Every structure is written in structure tokens, then in C-alpha cells.
Amino acid sequence: MYDMGMAQSVAAEAAGKVSARGVQVFYGTTHALRDVDIDIADRAVTAFIGPSGCGKSTFLRCLNRMNDTIPGCRVLGDIRLDGEDIHDPRVDPVQLRARVGMVFQKPNPFPKSIYDNVAYGPRIHGLARSRADMDVVVEKSLRRAALWNDVRDRLHDAGTGLSGGQQQRLCIARAIATSPEVLLMDEPCSALDPIATAQIEELIHELADQFSVVIVTHSMQQASRVSQHTAFFHLGELVEYGDTETVFTNPVDPRTENYITGRIG
Amino acid sequence: MDRRQHIVTAFDRDLETIEALLARMGGLVEAAVVDAIRALETRDEDLAEAVRRGDKAIDALEEQIDIETARLIALRAPTASDLRYVLATMKIAAALERCGDYAKNLARRSTVLAQMPAIDGASGSIRRMGDAVRLQMKNALDAFIQRDLELAEQVRLGDHDVDQMYNTLFREFLTHMMEDPRNITACMHLHFIAKNIERMGDHITGIAEQVIYLITGNLPDDERPKADHTALAAGDHTQEGAWQSP
């Protein structure tokens, strides 16, 4: 049977939700990333692992042009979201960041109410026409972030009054409130205890039904638990990229093997 | 394969502990096979008894390896070649434990056979088969210790010869039984012994395959040439399990 729709979706999948070709990043004269080629899958979790300073955060920031905001930072190469060049002059970086959301290492809620934290993005992007509309967006985002039941009775309390794990889920709710297509998470659990970490991991699992999730993590266990694809970076290079299962049972490159088995490389 | 040190040196010590246990277990099983076959050939009932009693030590080592590997998985969450190492070790220990059981079974039958008239040429043929299997076992364990892929492949293919020896013995025993029905009891015991040795060969092949997995990350997938045709020779009802009971 010939199915045009199928053929197209297969082609889209092959190219990835996000595809990067020949990405180089410089901070002044520091060459932080060298020639990165990668296709990131839609509706799946991709983990970036590697020693500190290898360029994971730098590459993550390329994907929503956050590096544009860093003085002296220069990004070369081609990055496409659904085949569209994100560096095209017609692309508004603020709009891009609504489509490619980001969650940081330290939970960083705004010093505002829980409600306003979540409503912030939809408000600046004009995604809700009325107060009632906004209530729906806020509730939906908090539910998706598995926080609704914890905060439904105190939506107007300060976001900063929540526990660490709740704050991080609030930041996730804030990031997904604009209905992004890609969610970037830079070590989202490194400030959390194991229970809060497990809750975030469970959440990542569920979010991957709707989004392409990219997570930077220093925990090999976390990478292997939550992701379907793993990319290993080393000294600014993408050394190995493949199925998480393969990378963790039978990596190809000795540098990957040494890193994930905790050997002196 | 990379055998560089871990940053956490206790990890290396744990792996060394497991490797030492497995090496000791391999040594005991090899010795049990040699002694059991010698006990059969020389009708040495004391030696047979020693083999039977020695099996407890082998079982205990397997259990200890299980405990140590489970602990390592729980505490160190091994990945990549470390993970393959732990999995391979558990399976190799299980295969060795089975070989130990076969040696014990062989020793038990040799005690029974010692009370019966000898069958011409039988214990010599069994010894040759036993020697072949013991060499296979030694090579499989060496391949593991030295991470020697070529040797492991050689062991895997070498099982063919053991199967051939078993086929030959099977016919030999049939002939003896047909010539003189008074030989039947002894020949049945001898046949079970040969079958036990043939099964050891299969477990040793399994060990070699684990070594291949450990080194390459892949189990060999092409079907190994199998040369045990006795099931056809003796009719369909001779399921493997039926030949197994002591």
C-alpha cells in the first residue's frame, strides 16, 4: 500500500525534529564546539552526556539561540527546526524560544505568584485572549508538570515558597505553557533530592509523548533511565551518538567507554 | 577491550574479587572432571567419593559469585564492558556449576560400574572424550581470563569434535548391548556418562559464547554446527530430558 502521509512522516523523522550540521561555537577565541552534526528525534528523550566543559550547555543553547545573548559568542553552521533554518533573518528569537523551551539547573521561578510564573510566557506571546483562557492554560500546564494537585489551592502564593522539586516542576510548567515543540533541560535534577528527581524523571517520560526533550545530565543512571538516544560530547566534539541502550552496553568509541564506566581516560 | 583502571579503585577491587572467585571455581570444576574420569577408569571408589563431596564447594562458589555480582550491580551500576563482564561472569559461573553437577553424576555412576564387569574399550573411549572436554574447558577459561577472542571462537567450533566422539560411543554401546544383553546395565550407565560429558561440552560452548559477548558486545548468531545425530539414530522418543535422569 502506498501512503503519501506515511512517506512524508518517515522522511521528517529521518531528518529529525531538530537537525544540526557543522555547528561550531566560539567564545572569543575559545573554540567551544567543533563541527557538531546531529539529528534530534521528535517525541523522544535525547540525553547529552560528557565531562564538564565539553560543550553540552553550549550546544543546548544553540538550539534556541540563547547564545545570541552572550557577548563574544559566535555560532556557525546550520541548525534546522522542522527543516526551517533557525538563523534565518525572518526568525524572531523570542518566538523561537516559545517553540524551543528551556529548563535550567537551578529552579529559577520568578519572584511572582505560582499563577503568574506559568502565565508569563503565554502572556508575552499573546497566547490567551481572556482571563478564563489563561486559567485553562495555567491549569493544563501545571497538570502536565504534575504540580496541579500540590498547588491548586494556593495559585497566588509566591512560586519561591515551594520546595526545590516543586519549584523545578513549576519551571517546567512555565516552559511548557507556551506549548513548545522542543524542551531543553540543562541538568534539571542536579539540585534535587532523589524523590524529587524521580518525579521529574517520570514527568520527562510523559512529556516525551508530546515534545522532543533534550536533557543534559551528569548522572549516567539518569541518562540511561530517561532517554532513548544518547549523545556523548568530549572536548567540544560530538564523539558518539546512538541508541541509549547501545551506548550503555556496547559503545563504539573508547572515549565513551572510559567515560561511562568511570575509567581514567 | 579496555582494561584501564576505574577512577573509583574499589570498583576494580570488586571486579578482581569476582574474577578470582570464578578462576577458583573453574579450577575446581576442571579437577572434578579429571578426577571423575580417572575414578571411572581405575575403579577408584575413594576418588569418586571425593568428587561427589567436592561438588558442595563448587556450588558454594557459584552462590558467592551470585552474591558478589548482585552486590556490584546494586552498588556500582556497571555499564558497557563492565556490565557485560558482570553478566558474562554470572552465566559462566552457572555453566561451570552445571559441569560440576555432571562430574558428580559421573562419579556416582563410576561407583556403580565398579561393581560390574568391564566393557571392552569403554573406559578408554570415555577418557578420550573426557580429555577433549577438559581441554575445551581449560581453553574456554583461558579465553575468559585473557580476553582471547580467537581462542573463544576455537572452543565454540571445537565442540563439534566432542559431539562426534559422543556419536561414536553411542554406536559402540549399542553394539555391545546387542551382542550380549548382560552388558545392558553397564552400557546404559556408560551411555549416561558419555551424554553427561557431551552436555558439559555444550555448557563450555556457552562459556565461549559469553567470552565472545564480553569482548565484542555481541553474541555469535550463526548457528553452531551441531553433530549430535543420536536422536535420529535411536528414534524420536529419545528426547534429551529422557537421557538425563540419574
Ligand SMILES: Nc1ncnc2c1ncn2[C@@H]1O[C@H](COP(=O)(O)OP(=O)(O)O)[C@@H](O)[C@H]1O
Ligand atoms: N559564557 C561563556 N563565556 C566564555 N566561555 C564559555 C562560556 N560558556 C561556556 N564557555 C566555555 O565553553 C566550553 C564549554 O562549556 P559548557 O558548554 O558550559 O560545557 P558543559 O555544559 O558541557 O559543562 C568551556 O570551555 C567553557 O569554559
Ligand SMILES: [Mg+2]
Ligand atoms: Mg553545562
